[in-house]
Amino acid sequence: MNNLTMDSYFENNHLDDFESEPDEVLSTFPTHNQWGELLFDANGNMPLSLEEQELMIKRLEQKFIEVMEILRISRRDPNSTKTPLRIARMLVKELFAGRYQEAPKSTVFPNRKKVNELIISKGITVMSVCSHHWQPISGDCAIGYIPNKYVLGVSKLSRIVDWFCRRGQIQEELGEQIADYIEDLIKPKALGVVIRARHYCMIARGVKGNEENSLMITSVMRGYLLADLNLRNEFLNLIGMGYVK
Ligand SMILES: [Zn+2]
Structure with missing residues (x-):
């Protein structure tokens, strides 16, 4: 897809709701993260050890501190002080836990x-x-x-x-x-x-x-x-x- 068709693609598809991009664009995204770890679909699964999960939480906490700074939310607000860690834990251990845990034993x-x-x-x-x-x-x-x-x-x-x-x-x-x-x-x-x-x-x-x-x-x-x-x-x-x- 050349730039012109890309432009008209985006114009015709209001990115308000961010429709999925064409395969040519998708294939330009990285396959691994900055630490060389394989990236996979949101609804995929790759069991991680408890240590790997803890490391993920630590990295996430740092990123959510930045996110809050961008949003100009002060962590002096006592309700927000531990929010980065809370969100990091919630994502890894609860909301996305099925990505990182083994399938349940099914008798x-x-x-x-x-x-x-x-x-x-x-x-x-x-x-x-x-x-x-x-x-x-x-x-x-x-x-x-x-x-x-x-x-x-x-x-x-x-x-x-x-x-x-x-x-x-x-x-x-x-x-x-x-x-x-x-x-x-x-x-x-x-x-x-x-x-x-x-x-x-x-x-x-x-x-x-x-x-x-x-x-x-x-x-x-x-x-x-x-x-x-x-x-x-x-x-x-x-x-x-x-x-x-
Ligand atoms: Zn949605």
Whole structure:
């Protein structure tokens, strides 16, 4: 892309919301940071040792001190004194923890009774952060599957969802990542992952037409749930998608 097309690209795409840039531009960004460490997607995962996480927190704290200075927020304000460290810890240990921690242990049990019906878990908490603005995404998730040779413990599902939520996400990819993971783990005959969530980047910024009640709903359907309309309707009825609050 030459400069002229680049200019018109940016003109035509108001950078107000910073749409994704074309691949030619993306490929110019670095692959490693200033310490030679590999960079990876916001919703990716690379387990780090506790020492590496502590080092990350120290580096971040220094950067957030600078951020506060740029924003001209005084750390003499007692409410702001430890904010850089607090934000650094929150990012590494909480909001983005799923990037740096191993996947939760998922015990798989044999499907001894040859269950051939939908197994559904709903109301699983979704508490994530949008990759675009680093604002909360808050909602819930329903997962349904028809087992093949294996079933999963119910508590495992919420741990898997939480692990994928604890990173910068976009809701569409969050659902796909959860589905891919469960598919790899138990190879179910049918699998559905429905997420409904509020995006605080819309709410907090007052984006027009996205009032507080607006919900984003994404659904991923695999196997029989993709092919069989009756089964899909049964699933959607059982998770109560007929009366979304
Ligand atoms: Zn956002």
